[in-house]
Amino acid sequence: MGDEKDAFYVVRKGDIVGLYKNSADVQALLMCDPSITVFKGYSLPKETEAYLNSRGLKNSICSIGASSVKTDLFGPLAVCPFQQPASDKEKAVQMNSSEKRLQHGAGGSNPFSSPQQNQPRRENAMAVPPVSSYCTFILEFDGASKGNPGQAGAGVVLRAANGSLVYRLREGLGIATNNVAEYRSLILGLKVALQKRITHISVKGDSKLVCMQIQGLWKTKNQNMADLCKVAKELKDKFTWFEINHVEREWNPEADAQANLAVYLPEGEIQEECERK
Structure with a gap:
């Protein structure tokens, strides 16, 4: 795992994906709307920040339409610890499913290309079971x-x-x-x-x-x-x-x-x- 000071949270609500740096803001969102899903990552590339900066989602450092999320846009991600601990069997299914959704996209495409370019739509990108507070x-x-x-x-x-x-x-x-x-x-x-x-x-x-x-x-x-x-x-x-x-x-x-x-x-x-x- 990376350095906690570089940690960030990828939050999806409907078709909007936002990036957060403050875990307390994510906890507040979970309290108000438990239907959102959360992933945790480290050391967000500066190119990604520049690419996303034009979007806006309250309290997030940046955001992007979910249909524009492509391979490795956010770098390596792990299931956020805010989520309810799952059984070993469920963990295996979630990890396998998450890896497939987050690590496989349009082959050879530029992850920072314009959202207007034609690309396969990934309906279940970043979809995980409902989140809950683990803090x-x-x-x-x-x-x-x-x-x-x-x-x-x-x-x-x-x-x-x-x-x-x-x-x-x-x-x-x-x-x-x-x-x-x-x-x-x-x-x-x-x-x-x-x-x-x-x-x-x-x-x-x-x-x-x-x-x-x-x-x-x-x-x-x-x-x-x-x-x-x-x-x-x-x-x-x-x-x-x-x-x-x-x-x-x-x-x-x-x-x-x-x-x-x-x-x-x-x-x-x-x-x-x-x-x-």
Whole structure:
């Protein structure tokens, strides 16, 4: 493998292919649109950069129409580690398929020739199974209750491994206590993370009760809390890697803001915002 400082990511969305240098930008795209496909390469040739510079795709260093992708345009590529680990049999099929698609094109053609030139169309160029995040995401959760019990809301924030914001989520809970709101926000966040196919997650919240009970360090004396704790634990067990830690309230401002906005939502209504940098 090449030097990580020279690494770049080839991202396909529909018939557009973009090049990225920042892995956090790719993670944000995966969160917003898991249908895209990603490959990783090293030391992009300067001729290729010059060839692609006239195209544009948000946050990418350059882009090109997928029909113009020809042999060795991006140099050697490997399946990106963001993708879900496959079985040995699946890996063999993917590697064989990827090599055939990416390394075999129009014989003897110039990879930097004009897209207008006639060339065989490769419908499945760079096609791989749907991608998923294989990096650790950060989940921040918080619950709010105006009256305890009172009108309540759940707030969730998802961040990339480098701390950049990629997703906000809030849900109106109707009348509930603060502790119920805290658990509901955690459950909401874990469900969404699993739907986004996140496999590694680090959870942070300012509810010591929830964090300690999920860790198994505190007992659940209230039946309602025990039921919610059971649901949360069942969800956490679906992740490949999971941790949860208590933080002070001042270190959880984004999730707190979402929870307080959610208080004014009708019960069951969910609002979400995907950050597209």
